[in-house]
Amino acid sequence: MNKDKELEELFLAQKPQFDDNEAFMASLNKRLEAVEYIKQHQEATIRRYKMALVVAFVVGIISGVITIIYMFSTPVGMPLFTFRVQTGWLSWLAANSRLLTATVLSLLVTFGLISIVSNIQDIRSMRVESEKI
C-alpha cells in the first residue's frame, strides 16, 4: 500500500516534541518503585502461604500416620483410651474411643484438605491479580 504523500508530510511536519522528558521519567520511576514494593509484598505473602501449606501438609501427614499406627497397634477389643474416674459419659467415651478417634481424624483430614485447596486457590488468584497489574 502506497503512502499518501500529503498526509505523510503533514504527520512528519507535526512530529511531537516533548520538553518534559525528565519529569516523565521521574514520575515513571516513582510508579515503578511503588509497583516494586507491592510486588515484593505479594511475593512475601505467597511465600508465607506456601510455607503454611507445607507445614499443614507435613503436620497432617505426621499426626495422621501416628494416630493410624497407634490405632492399629492396640488390640481391637480394647478401647484406645480410658479414664481413671468412671462416670457415665466418660465410660461411654472410652467404650466408643475407636469410633470417636476415627471420626475426629476424618474431620481433621477433611479440614486439612479444604484448607490446602483454599490456599492453592488463593495463591492462584493472587498470581492472576499480580499478572493483571
Added chain:
Amino acid sequence: MTREGFIALVEREQEALRGFLLYLCCGNKDEADDIAQDALVKAYLSSAGYQEKGRFRSWLFKIAHNTFLNHKASCRTTESLDEARTLVSNTSADASFAHQDLYLALRTLPPKERSAITLFYLNGYNIKEIAAITETSEDAVKKQLSRGRDQLKEKLKP
C-alpha cells in the same frame, strides 16, 4: 529484565511512545501521558516474558495500543467536535503545532483506524508490523488505512 535495564530502554523510546499516544489521544497530553505511564508499568510487569529481541519499540507500542483501547472502552464519553476543539486548543503540548486540524480530523476516526494511520504515517511502520502491533490481520489494517486516509483527507480539505 532488571529495572535499570528497563529504564534505560524506555529512556530511548519514551518520546516515540508518547508521540504515538498523543496522536491517539488527539492532542490531549495529560491523557496521553497517563496512558503512557500505565502502559510502561504493564510493560515492566511483563518484561520477564519479553523475548522479542531488538523489537522493544514494537513491543511497547503493542502494550500502549492495548492500554489505549482499554482506556477508551472504560470511559466511553462521546465528546462533540466543539469540546474537542476546546480540548486541543487548551493543551500545552500542541501549542507549537501549526495544524491543529489534524488532531480534530483524527478525532473523527475510530480508535483502531487512528492507531493504524498514526503507526503508518507518524511512526513509519509497514502493514505487517502494524498488524502485529494491533493484533489484527493485514487485510484489516489495509482497510483501516484506506478508510482512515479517505476520511482524513475529506476532513482536512481546505
